[in-house]
Amino acid sequence: MTALDNADWIMLEEVKDTLAVQLLKEELDAGESEAIVLAKEHQAVLLFLDERAATRKARSIGLQCIGTLGILLIAKEKGIVTELKPLLDRLQSEGFHMSDVLYGQVLRSANE
DSSP: OOHHHHOTTOOOOOOSOHHHHHHHTTTSOHHHHHHHHHHHHTTOSOEEOOOHHHHHHHHHTTOOEEOHHHHHHHHHHTTSOSOSHHHHHHHHHTTOOOOHHHHHHHHHHTTO
8 A cells, every 4th residue: 555545635536528538649648638638627726747748738728737847846945855956866767857958957946
């Protein structure tokens, strides 16, 4: 059993507009497609996405998005984490893809 299994704030919900999901799946993967449609159905304030194509598509239909790096920057700003570099290095070692340019931009934004 994982921490996610015990998280009572996480709810599983099925998408109502399956046609919209099918249309998005022509460009995006299933998870991203469903996330975008669910966000629209629930009039979400913010959608968590990392893939560039999915983020572009979500923004094109009026959704506001944030990714892992944006959340880490907010965490640093709020003092939740003290250093981003070790976290970015760990993300990369675990398969998270970011360009060297983006890596540097995030560290500069975090004053590191």
